[in-house]
Amino acid sequence: MGNQPGSRDTVGSHPPPPPAQEIPAQDVPVPPEELRRRQLGRMLINARAGDRRALDEIVDRLMPLVWNVARAQGLDQELAADVVQSSWVTLLEHLADIRSPEALASWLITVTRREARRVRDGRRRFEFGEPAAFDDLPDPAGDPEQRAADLDQYRCLWRNLRRLNARCQELLRIVAFVDRPDYTAVSKMLRMPRGGIGPTRGRCLTKLRSLLAADPTWSRP
Amino acid sequence: MNGPNNRTGSGPDGADPDGFDPADLDRGGLDRGHPSEANPGKADPDEPNPDSGDFDSGDFDFGSGDFEAGDADGDAEMDSGDYEVIDAIHALCQAADPVPRELYVRVRFALDLDGVERELAKICAGLDVSAVRGPEHTRTITFECGRLTIAITITPTGTNRHRVDGWLAPAGCLLVELRSAHLRSQIVSDDCGRFAFNDVGSGEMQLAALPTPGSVIDLDRAVVTQPIVL
8 A cells, every 4th residue: 555655664864674683594483492491591691690580580480390309209398398498599509600501400400309319318208199189189270070181180190100110200200390402411410321311211201101001091192 | 121231330239220229310410529519510521611701691502402412312212192291290290299389488588688698698508407397396407507507406385386496516605596587586595505596486487697706606707597497
């Protein structure tokens, strides 16, 4: 429909508008996990520069990972909370040493795991909830049918997870809270050696998948 | 199974690779330098050198292969079914064992000492936070703060009330402050380094030992413990 009279583009004295973006051209769209990772990288830079809000964002982002690392060591909730808190305080003291998002995840896992293991020594392992406990879970969605189906799946997965050895349970639980781009770094840090990590994780997953496949209550592929 | 497994060759035991062997895990991620001395990532030769001058975003290589270039095959074998199961585990843990909401508050509290105090105080992490705990139990926690050690015993005295007995090592008189959301009270430890706070409410609290003129314990700055929950 033609240019409006007086439209900026028709006024010769204006310089051409700058290119809208200076992001280097990319052939493929950036996957969401990669965006998350870049975001975390920026939070890390800002937190290192003393930005408290960025540190809080890191805490929000990685708290579930740290929590699950502690709980995967078999600590009860209270002990896990103590360990988690002390990991974050330790992180604050060592923030300057941590150079990249995957180093951050690895570092938190290492510190939390070591402290959890130290604290756990000689105590009995706690499991992270008995299947019966699922009945008490709050229902956020409010769709009873969907809810019942979810709970069935949880119970089924739970039951089969517990049939794996403790190491597989721990490994899978940690991996489940690691961002995908960090899998390699974290796996390496857990030092399942090359030809070891893949297969170790693979073995755990393969085992679990075959258990699930054989379980008629498991409805996912 | 994988045939002979060599990777435990450095250890005294030839553990079953599928078996859970804590020592094996210890040889794994945990022996790469104490985090208080070095960040575990540092041990990786492929890591950017942390001492290589100013830090800026250029230090990040956002490529996914930067830990070991050309070594992505550890993940190559993951297929969509693997990811589905991992996502399901994630959902299960989130549903059945979510991070307690108050833990976020607690961690922020712990990180939130104001800047000045952080400069001045050494924050000491608690050891033995694992001491038996529970409503009917006494807990003992030791805070190692450089040359000063603060040990406390927490005894429940009633519903949501506690008595905190503490002692300092080396022994000596110091001004000790108990801080919680509702309370800030100070007391001077006796010559043996003992102190006590009666009737402390439940919740977050931390102790500070303050430089005290005339004390045999010569603190150059305040010592603040990591917060704990009563």
